[in-house]
Amino acid sequence: MVRITNLCTSCVHIITNPICPYCFSKQVITWLRDKNISSYKMSNIKRYLRKMVIEAEETPSNIRCIVCGSKRVNLCVHCFVNKATRIIENNTDRKIIDNFNEDFDTIIWRVH
Numbered sequence: 001m002v003r004i005t006n007l008c009t010s011c012v013h014i015i016t017n018p019i020c021p022y023c024f025s026k027q028v029i030t031w032l033r034d035k036n037i038s039s040y041k042m043s044n045i046k047r048y049l050r051k052m053v054i055e056a057e058e059t060p061s062n063i064r065c066i067v068c069g070s071k072r073v074n075l076c077v078h079c080f081v082n083k084a085t086r087i088i089e090n091n092t093d094r095k096i097i098d099n100f101n102e103d104f105d106t107i108i109w110r111v112h
């Protein structure tokens with residue numbers, strides 16, 4: 001089901017299938033779990049993802065997340081993936097980031 005609700009505060013495109021920063025970062029962490037990333041790097045990534053969630057929540061939003069139902073969606077999936085890509089890029093290697101870009105567009109549509 002595709003719901004068209006509102007605009008992304010970053011790229012100003014229409015947000016379809018809104019997902020909040022919290023649920024999105026949970027998906028990212030789940031995806032990373034079986035990628036053999038050291039716990040040191042993993043905790044760095046988690047720290048940056050938390051920062052991303054906090055930053056995103058500073059902008060008030062009326063768009064409900066399709067996963068948890070909270071009104072805090074202000075970025076589209078595309079912008080979330082871009083932000084997460086930057087975080088993972090700084091903390092892992094090229095191979096993982098290639099995988100992430102390939103997988104994630106598909107994975108994110110499976111969450112609901």
Ligand SMILES: [Zn+2]
Nearest residue numbers: 008011076079
């Ligand atoms: Zn966007």
Ligand SMILES: [Zn+2]
Nearest residue numbers: 020023065068
């Ligand atoms: Zn949510």
